[in-house]
Amino acid sequence: MNTPQTVLVTGGAGYVGSHCVAELLDRGFRVVVLDNLRQGHRAAVPSDAAFVEADLADMDALTRVFAEWRFDAVFHFAALSLVGESMRDPHLYLHGNTVNSLNLIRAATTAGVRKMVFSSTANLFGTPERQPIDEETTIDPGSPYGESKFFIERALHWADRCHGLRSACLRYFNAAGAHPNGIIGEDHDPETHLIPLVLDAASGRRSHIEIFGDDYPTADGTCVRDYIHVCDLADAHLRVLPALETRSVRFNLGNGKGYSVREVIEATERVTALTVPVKVGPRRAGDPAVLIASSERIRGELGWSPRFPDLDSIIGSAWEWRRRHPGGYRGPAVAQAAE
Template identity: 45%
Template sequence: MFYENLKTKKILICGGAGYIGSHLVRELSTQSAYEIIIFDNLSKGHIKSIPNGIKFENADVRDKRALDRLFSKYKPDAVMNFCGSISLRESVVDPLEYYENNVVGTIYLLQAMKKHNVKYFIFSSSAAIFGNAKEMPITDDARPEPISPYADTKFIIEKILAWSENAYGLKYVCLRYFNACGAHESGDIGEDHDPETHLIPLTLQVALGQRDSISVFGDDYDTKDGTCVRDYIHVTDLATAHIRALEYLIRENKSQLFNLGSGEGYTVREVINAARNVTGHSIPDIVEARRIGDPAILIAESTRAELILGWKRKYNTIESIVASAWMYHKTHTNGFKDI
């Protein structure tokens, strides 16, 4: 097996207490070849998501001294970065905060890697960098045209990585995807944002009696049922892709960009109907006006990841994704506060 020959073992996971990062930690911790170190300021992450025995450091990626201490202490062989702020609309309201946290924070992280001779970097990017792409699904080689500060920060970092490879020999993989969703199969960890803005957990809150209805923003789009189509990729499938990317990076010593998508997506009504089927709740919905800037369809393909990484999604239906999320939310009605 490849793991037997893997020389890189110490993996620093920045943002490892957050939603995607915590699921990556769960999957990576099942591989004996890896020693995991989590670095998180807990502004969005949850200390209760971290398994027993995993090393954890509470600090901010924008703290250069803390980064230097951490790299000196653990001497990681590879870095995975999930530290970015993620709300498109929030980034429009406060773009400077987004550029500072996402771009400046990543620069400090890369500077620490350069100083301590760490060569491999996995970046949690976003398919939002493609903006209002003219063709769907979005291919790996589509032209990035970010239309929000959030998306722009992701694209800027990708460009910084390319220049850093040219200057310093850094090797990196960028993984571009839209909506992470679902929860770990154990039901122990899942999605817990404050405030919550994602469709699946908001819909499940209706089933839990925490809100009266779910809003559907526009039902007159040129789609199968008039509602927007979006990509939904299970968070564990994303975690698996990050592990495959790490294996590829070390084995091939080549940088690469990968889209992670379903290639088809689901409408808002299909997601709500899946939640009705899974929960047995009627889940009332209210149609409201379209939100400014919402494209009718946003989906990506994953041809390159499938061919090069051997990545395959385990959760191939919206029902299986929603069912995993429901298993977490119905036993953690207040998120990690219930643990």
């Protein structure tokens, strides 16, 4: 009988991290979650996973974690991740995200870990020169947040060259949706993602959703983005592990199809059978008209493809989570009647 692999998941109490933890447990991994709970939620971590409340800035805590467990791989999600905040306080992001990740890389290489899967970002590409955005697109980060992720990608490049720590850097576009089990989902404070904000407007938790500009060169004048179900992201994070036996990899992740803000609103009204109050405001500085990912490389090399590719399915799972958890992780779950 094969011994289960043991993995560390930093930021495993957060949105994408918690879904990766669920996927890892479903596939028989032993999971240790490390999270400082500033943005994550203890309730998002299943009881089957070991939990350590600690900060990556604390090298002593990291040393103890790597001494207590022998990890076959590390999944690194922990980061400050608000683009707007990074524009207001670039040092917080350029220093915090980078130094904390360097601490993790140092602890991992010292302990002899040979695999790390890194949650990077499509913000590496800023305003790209072509669509869809593939791995050869020029890297020109659109914010200090994106720049910090690029710093970490470069640090991982040198960790491979110098220490043999192979890494997978996954650059993804607009994670959305929630786990089909209805237990884990998206709960940010503040919430900045479009789909949960539109759902809140539909349910009356917000007075309206504001469209920032309706005069873009798109079919309906609103920005177009590529949305990917969070469970498809989790699947991709696990799918890269075998590739790390031989090399480091970099992949862009997305559905490869864009949806406009108005299309997201219309899909929400279809899924919820509710009306979404809308106001149109001016454009936000720095918002590109279209951002769509090319995932051809990971599809071709690893056989990955989205299991939840259509917008209605993505929004439907997010809506089910919000119906069951109207107060997020901080409030009681609402029991659902059997159908």
